[in-house]
Amino acid sequence: MxxxxxxxxxxxxxxxxxxxxxxxxxxxxxxxxxxxxxxxxxxxxxxxxxxxxxxxxxxxxxxxxxxxxxxxxxxxxxxxxxxxxxxxxxxxxxxxxxxxxxxxxxxxxxxxxxxxxxxxxxxxxxxxxxxxxVPLPIPVKAEIPPAPILAAGISGASKPPKVVDDKALCKTLRRLLQEKKGGTLPMLHLHQHMGEALPGVDLTRSKNGKTWRQWLATQKDSFAIHGEGQNRYVRAAP
CATH class of the missing domain: 3.40.50.1010 (5'-nuclease)
Structure with a gap:
């Protein structure tokens, strides 16, 4: 479909x-x-x-x-x-x-x-x-100490982009599924629930997919997607 x-x-x-x-x-x-x-x-x-x-x-x-x-x-x-x-x-x-x-x-x-x-x-x-x-929650950024001044008088490299922690995503999604009756969560609502649980989460920085469907495809040992079209939902893998 x-x-x-x-x-x-x-x-x-x-x-x-x-x-x-x-x-x-x-x-x-x-x-x-x-x-x-x-x-x-x-x-x-x-x-x-x-x-x-x-x-x-x-x-x-x-x-x-x-x-x-x-x-x-x-x-x-x-x-x-x-x-x-x-x-x-x-x-x-x-x-x-x-x-x-x-x-x-x-x-x-x-x-x-x-x-x-x-x-x-x-x-x-x-x-x-x-x-x-909207606006969506802004992620809280930890304070970063200033970069050291190099011998040539040029500051260090710029701050690298934040990497999405797959372990944190898995842990959060498992908790959300445990809280839901039947242990399932509609795919249409996944972005909203994960955004509320992890304010500022940005999958575009993930190495395992740029959307929740792509990311879940890399987590088949932990989660599974069932249904078709608008009736798709995610649950813990058996």
Whole structure:
């Protein structure tokens, strides 16, 4: 079965463009994003939030009418789902008015993954398939003593990138699985749970894979992935 596809729809009047790197990190384990759009009033809020400068997204001017951005996002989300263009929606907003869309998609058994700030309305976060808060936690860095001054008067080599500790990842994932009823964890939620348990974890620095699926493939003696598509889950290896 092919990987599920999603449409990334961003409320540009409600979310700042400076959060886009965190948004991309939060979507890394959800699925393939075949549609990436940001909506907003190009003459005011969205422009002030910096979205027209994010070239990876298609910017859509929603106009100046009341709730114009919210309405346009809802129309496009339903259109993409009903036409079968995508398997689910990744909605980036903190606005509780989108709870109506969330209820509609849940009744259709269509996943809606929400990404928002700490001010996100519970009316939306409690209905969505999953909810991730941005900005994501920043890893705590230990203080490093200054590099010694070399004889030539040039400082030592720059600090090497932090290496992901596979033992720490395995230990944390085992603990999470033990805490879950049935000892399983949906793959769609793995990125969020591991990020909360290990703030700032960045698999792009791992030597054993750049995504959780790739990393788990190297840990077959410890963990196993079952199911297909959106129903994949991870559990401890037998």
């Amino acid at each position: 092919t990987e599920p596809t999603f449409a990334l729809l961003i409320d540009g009047d409600n979310i700042r463009a400076s959060l886009y790197p965190d948004i991309r990190r939060a979507t890394a384990e959800i699925g393939q994003m075949t549609t990436r759009r940001v909506y907003g009033n190009a003459t005011s809020a969205a422009m002030e939030n910096g979205w027209p400068n994010v070239t990876q997204l298609r910017f859509i001017h929603s106009g100046t009418g009341k709730n114009a951005t919210d309405l346009l996002i809802c129309v496009d989300a339903m259109d993409l789902v009903l036409r079968g263009v995508v398997d689910g929606i990744i909605l980036v907003t903190a606005d509780g008015d989108f709870s109506h869309l969330a209820h509609y998609l849940r009744e259709r058994r269509t996943p809606l993954h929400c990404i928002g700030t700490a001010q996100i309305s519970p009316r939306l976060s409690e209905v969505a398939t999953s909810c991730t808060i």
